[in-house]
Amino acid sequence: MTGIFLLLLATLPVACEGRVNLTGSSLTAVAGQPFTFTCSSDYGIYRYAIWTAQLQNGTSLFRVRSYIDEECRYYFNTSDIYNFTCPRHGPFTMTILDVDYRTHQNSNWTCLVEPPYFRSNMVVLDVNVPLKTINLLTSTTHVLNLTEGDTMLLVCETNPTKPPSNITWMKDDDIITTGASSSTREDGGLTVTVGRLTMEVTREFHMKRIYCVGSYEETILRTNTILLHVDVPLVDISIINSTNLPMAMTENEDVTLVCETNPTRPLSTIIWTRGNQTLTEDVTSTSRASDGAVVAVSMATFTVSCDDHLSRIQCSGFYKSTRIASKSQTLFVHCIEKEDISGPTFSAGVGVGMTICLVPLLVAAAVYILWWKRRNTMKDKTEPPESTDSAAPRQSDDGHNTNMYESMDHSARERKDTAYEELHMQVYENTVFQPTGSLDHVIREDV
Structure with missing residues (x-):
């Protein structure tokens, strides 16, 4: 009987097409949701309807008949996949209860009604696949520990959809655009959307919640969140009141030096050293908040002595397993005791x-x-003074010259006692004694 019916169906004139109209409940079906076909005719009474489906896994025929009670009579094994209505005075319907993309995508549908055995137009079923899930693939824990300057890479992925979904990265309630990118890959005719967030972590991300949001038409889904914990490392430490030259001071003078680190998270620790010795005198440690981190501050107060002359003071910061030392400050001590000595x-x-x-x-x-x-x-010896009596040398009785100075007065003798005595002696030495002369004559002339 069925064979005869199909043969008659195949031999119907083409001109009869168009007397029966097949429509769908929407332009596209949605996977996982129902979809209804409606088969209507220009005639008001329906007896039989034959539904033909050319599916991905083969062709299926579904013949139904309407009775007075308008209940459908089936000429096939019924299933839970399809549902039929058979109103005697209205169009027949066929509903796919759960559209499956793999089965129903691009399937061809027609219907034929009796009377007058007219065949409907063909409807090609287009199936969309909505957004069902979105996952943060790199999220293994709810807290992600990072250090400022680290490169953070997070990957978010949707299920295969048609058409593709969109992904947006969020930081708390703010959209992240810097470092955010999106790509797709094909999966059996569907599209998987992959979102990536690649960026250098800054301290502003500390205690922020990161997640991604997927959107598909009117559907909005969000992933679980990651709480970022960003550490700020120690990179710098310095004595803020140090000088490039040796610091001049006096023995027994009190000196206070202040050392600071850059803002760190968690707080760094500071110690002071003088040469190879750790300062154990008055050292005070404090801290202050700065730019989302904490600045470690240490003040060292000590009394200098002569032994500190040309010694070097230095502070060091400790952060986890990192140690950084400041530039050293040289002390130039003026020692009072050494100056007195x-x-x-x-x-x-x-x-x-x-x-x-x-x-x-x-x-x-x-x-x-x-x-x-x-x-x-x-000079006085070699140049005798002129005589007032005569410039010529005096001659003795026998005609010889006598070398003596008679013109020297008494004051000259007192001034030139030594010279006078020498001259006097010279007179005696230069006087020539004759046998006939007398000593008195010589003495008188000398006087």
Whole structure:
């Protein structure tokens, strides 16, 4: 009987097409949702309807008949996949209760009604696949520990959809655009949307919740969130009141140096060293908030001594397993006790030095004076003064010259005692005694 019916169906004239109209409940079906076909005719009474489906896994025929009670009579094994209505005075319907993309995508549908055995137009079923799930693939825990400067990579992925879904990255309630990208890949005719967030972590992300949101038409889904915990490392430490030159101070003077780190999270620790020794005097540690992190501050107060002269003071910061040292500050200590000791020594040294320098000068001056006196004395000897009586030398009775100076007055003799005595002796030495002369004559002439 069925074979005869199908043969008659195949031999119907083409001109009869178009008398029966097949429509769908929407332009596209949605996977996982119902979809209804409606088969209507220009005639008002329906008896039979034959539904033909060319599916991905083969062709299926579904013949139904309407009775007075308008209940459908089936000429096939019924299933839970399809549902039929058979109103006697209205169009027949066929409903796919759960559209399956793999089965129903691009399937061809027609219907034929009796009377008058007219065949409907063909409807090609287009199936969309909505967004069902979205996952944050790199989320293994709810807290992600990072360090400022680290590169964070998060990947978010949707289920295969048609058409493709969209992904948006969020930080709390703010949209992230920097470092966010999206790509797709094909999966059996569907599209998987992949979102990536690649960025350098800053301290502003500390205690922020990161997640991604998928959107598909009117559907909005969001992933689980990740709480970021961002550490800020120690990169710098310095003595803020240090100088490039040695710091000048006096012995027993109190000195306070202040050391600071860059803002870190968690807080860094500071210690002071003087040479190879750790300072254990008055050291005070404090901190202050700065730019979402904490600045470690340490003040070291100590009294300098002469032993600290040219010593180096340094502070070091400790952060987890990291140690960073500051530039050292050199101390230049002015020692009072050493100055008191060195003062008299310096004066005595100056006195001795000046004495040593003056002795040669005094000796030279004395020698010069003696030389000058000697020179003047010799000059007086070689150049006798003129006589008031006569410029010619006096002759003795026997005609010989007598070398003596008679014109020297008494004051000249007092000034030139030594020269006078020498001249006097010279007179005696140069006088020639004759046998006939008398001593009295010589003495009178000398006088």
